[in-house]
Amino acid sequence: MIELHRLTKRYGDTLAVDDLSFKAGPGHVTGFLGPNGAGKSTTLRLILGLDASTSGHALINGRPYASFTRPMHEVGALLDASAVHGGRSAYNHLLCLARTNDIGPDRVTEVLKQVGLEVVGRKRVGGFSLGMKQRLGIAAALLGDPDVLMFDEPVNGLDPDGVRWIRGLMRSLAAEGRTILLSSHLMSEMALTAERIVIIGRGKLVAESTVAELTAAYPSLEDAYMALTASSVQFGGVR
Amino acid sequence: MSSFAGVLASEWIKLRSVRSTHLILVLGISAVLLGYALANMAAGMYDDAPPQQRLSARIADIEEVVAIVPQLCMGILGTLAITSEYATGMIRTSLTIVPRRWPMLVAKSAVVGALGLITGATAVFGTYAVTRWVLGDRFSGAYTAVFADRLPLLIAISVSVPVFALLGLGLGALMRSSAGAIAILVGLVYVIPMIIGNIPEPWSERLGSVMIGALPREITGDTITTSVYGSLLPPALAAAVLVAYAALPLLAAAWLMRRRNA
Numbered sequence: 001m002i003e004l005h006r007l008t009k010r011y012g013d014t015l016a017v018d019d020l021s022f023k024a025g026p027g028h029v030t031g032f033l034g035p036n037g038a039g040k041s042t043t044l045r046l047i048l049g050l051d052a053s054t055s056g057h058a059l060i061n062g063r064p065y066a067s068f069t070r071p072m073h074e075v076g077a078l079l080d081a082s083a084v085h086g087g088r089s090a091y092n093h094l095l096c097l098a099r100t101n102d103i104g105p106d107r108v109t110e111v112l113k114q115v116g117l118e119v120v121g122r123k124r125v126g127g128f129s130l131g132m133k134q135r136l137g138i139a140a141a142l143l144g145d146p147d148v149l150m151f152d153e154p155v156n157g158l159d160p161d162g163v164r165w166i167r168g169l170m171r172s173l174a175a176e177g178r179t180i181l182l183s184s185h186l187m188s189e190m191a192l193t194a195e196r197i198v199i200i201g202r203g204k205l206v207a208e209s210t211v212a213e214l215t216a217a218y219p220s221l222e223d224a225y226m227a228l229t230a231s232s233v234q235f236g237g238v239r
Numbered sequence: 240m241s242s243f244a245g246v247l248a249s250e251w252i253k254l255r256s257v258r259s260t261h262l263i264l265v266l267g268i269s270a271v272l273l274g275y276a277l278a279n280m281a282a283g284m285y286d287d288a289p290p291q292q293r294l295s296a297r298i299a300d301i302e303e304v305v306a307i308v309p310q311l312c313m314g315i316l317g318t319l320a321i322t323s324e325y326a327t328g329m330i331r332t333s334l335t336i337v338p339r340r341w342p343m344l345v346a347k348s349a350v351v352g353a354l355g356l357i358t359g360a361t362a363v364f365g366t367y368a369v370t371r372w373v374l375g376d377r378f379s380g381a382y383t384a385v386f387a388d389r390l391p392l393l394i395a396i397s398v399s400v401p402v403f404a405l406l407g408l409g410l411g412a413l414m415r416s417s418a419g420a421i422a423i424l425v426g427l428v429y430v431i432p433m434i435i436g437n438i439p440e441p442w443s444e445r446l447g448s449v450m451i452g453a454l455p456r457e458i459t460g461d462t463i464t465t466s467v468y469g470s471l472l473p474p475a476l477a478a479a480v481l482v483a484y485a486a487l488p489l490l491a492a493a494w495l496m497r498r499r500n501a
Binding site: 048085 | 248250
């Protein structure tokens with residue numbers, strides 16, 4: 001369970017996240033949508049304690065992130081798949097993360113297998129495609145077998161096979177009773193994967209609903225998204 | 240409780256699993272080869288000199304001369320240990336999985352400091368052994384004197400190497416950029432002493448005494464008049480200044496790291 005209570009983040013004059021409250025519950029995928037610059041990534045960083053909120057707070061399973069001493073067992077997150085040292089092997093990359101939370105090498109081998117990277121585990125990450133790095137990032141998030149998972153644009157760079165794999169993975173992780181917060185711009189993918197949707201624009205909550213409700217009220221999830229965010233797009237051409 | 244041993248193991252894996260570390264270590268220890276070449280040149284010049292000149296011939300401490308190599312290498316290793324994380328963005332992951340943040344910096348310091356000490360001692364004592372072997376009793380027996388008399392200086396120079404590693408790490412954590420941190424490191428160690436060497440006395444001697452290069456000799460009390468640095472500090476104070484070079488940037492970085500958005 002992820003809960004945001006009036007979360008606010010101000011950078012100088014810019015209000016990146018503005019009094020944002022929503023919940024993402026266990027057992028399903030919650031889609032996290034919004035135009036570029038809406039504050040999605042900032043929100044994820046605030047939840048993970050990477051940035052300090054100006055006011056309000058975020059709780060994971062009822063506790064603030066900073067209170068976890070071995071957070072990988074509570075929360076797994078993929079923020080930026082290319083944020084890896086290109087000279088390190090996939091195995092060593094995962095192992096150095098795992099060790100900080102007292103996770104052993106057997107689990108590293110296990111997650112490498114789970115994401116389909118076991119044959120390239122000893123290869124340098126620098127030679128990986130973006131899709132392979134996404135798989136590596138997902139493997140890192142899964143290391144501690146956490147109840148709560150957050151993925152920022154995990155589908156970017158994946159081939160059709162990978163996109164289908166992620167869809168299946170997200171659903172099966174949710175079916176195991178985990179909380180999944182998934183940010184993506186691919187509406188068709190989101191319609192297939194998510195059960196609930198949270199849409200933000202200019203840092204504020206625009207809509208919190210189920211996919212079923214949105215697709216009943218609009219021709220498609222994409223149409224719903226376009227209509228709901230029409231007034232909060234900051235960077236875009238004429239619609 | 241996330242064990243500090245785990246964070247320490249993590250930092251060791253990070254360091255040993257990239258090629259740049261291996262390259263820098265080899266380069267740092269290659270100072271012994273430089274020492275060997277210098278000793279050979281000195282021996283050749285000594286042997287070619289007429290007997291009266293040989294009597295008065297003196298030789299600089301070759302360990303001190305070549306220590307620049309492991310010092311700089313380890314300074315760069317320390318810098319890269321943290322700036323490579325900022326450059327790739329991996330720092331966000333590192334700080335997410337160790338939310339208290341400072342254990343990561345302490346673990347990095349321990350790993351980088353230990354590697355620095357091993358590299359420094361290998362380079363310095365290796366150079367001593369090679370130089371002694373090459374020079375024999377030339378230069379009035381400068382290198383055949385009692386080893387115990389020379390030991391304090393060799394230890395002090397060896398210890399200056401991990402200080403460079405920690406200074407590099409601290410500057411890297413403060414600057415969050417390799418270029419910025421390495422520029423400051425080189426400026427602090429080579430450029431500023433050159434400027435200080437050219438300002439009027441007594442400030443040249445005073446400021447020269449707190450330069451990092453002056454400290455090993457001040458700590459051992461084995462000061463020489465030909466040094467480009469000053470020699471005003473008593474041993475205990477010099478040791479404290481050496482510790483401060485390593486500790487102050489790191490403490491400032493740890494303080495900032497707790498507050499900065501990542």
